[in-house]
Amino acid sequence: MQLVVARVGRAHGIKGEVTVEVRTDEPELRLGPGAVLLTDPASAGPLTVETGRVHSGRLLLRFAGVRDRNAAEALRNTLLIAEVDPDETPEDPDEYYDHQLMDLDVVTTEGVEVGRVTEISHLPSQDLFVVERPDGTEVMIPFVEEIVVEIDLEEQRAVIDPPPGLIDDRAEVASARDAEDGSAEDGEDTPGTGA
Incomplete structure (x- = not known):
């Protein structure tokens, strides 16, 4: 190779x-x-x-x-x-060559299919998996141990534990305004803003 x-x-x-x-x-x-x-x-x-x-x-x-x-x-x-011999592996068991990671199936820790690794992007701060989802869209997954919790080359899969919002719309909105009880909705006056 x-x-x-x-x-x-x-x-x-x-x-x-x-x-x-x-x-x-x-x-x-x-x-x-x-x-x-x-x-x-x-x-x-x-x-x-x-x-x-x-x-x-x-x-x-x-x-x-x-x-x-x-x-x-x-x-x-x-x-x-x-x-390079395609069966060659790095000395460190926690390191991988790009060709070993290509085409891995990506699943969450709950077993939900995310997609397939189509590219490894090497950035100065970290590496990213470019994953093609079943619907043809792409998602980028940081290749860090907090997110990519397991690489199983025999099973040809990567198991991820994504934070909210990384692969879906589970992002949590953390805004003080959204945390209020909605008293400003429907055109009502909010306390302390009148003239």
């Missing part, structure tokens, strides 16, 4: 290094020296990682055969693709 693990950014310096936008939780495994990566466009690769280092919070890579700034700049926006 092929997974996109990074995108090449701009050239860094004059010796062929490039910045990369990492798209994997395991850059030391997927982008370490000696790693051979396929590319998109395919004509740019395959590329073999020669060296890697972090500079000012960004990962810099140098590929075998890329020796100057012009060659490095020619790789800009190239996607780096790793060949």
Whole structure:
């Protein structure tokens, strides 16, 4: 199975290094020296990682055969693709690869069907499941342990305990005005507002 693990950014310096936008939780495994990566466009690769280092919070890579700034700049926006065994799992039992989560059936703790995971959206603050509901609409579910309480890969399902309003209209309105007994309804004067 092929997974996109990074995108090449701009050239860094004059010796062929490039910045990369990492798209994997395991850059030391997927982008370490000696790693051979396929590319998109395919004509740019395959590329073999020669060296890697972090500079000012960004990962810099140098590929075998890329020796100057012009060659490095020619790789800009190239996607780096790793060949991954589909049965491989992360070391941490509470982590998952995106391909493991795709197409999971999503159900609530009460057994109510919500839909099917069609996409994993990686945001800076958290990841989201994009879930297609049976009626074709989509709902986004934060992939946090307070909401996604179980992932069962054997049963191909994710069990969620959604807060009110996340997947339906059970949202509770918390407004002081709504909490009053409705004395302002039907055009009646409210105390303290007269002239």
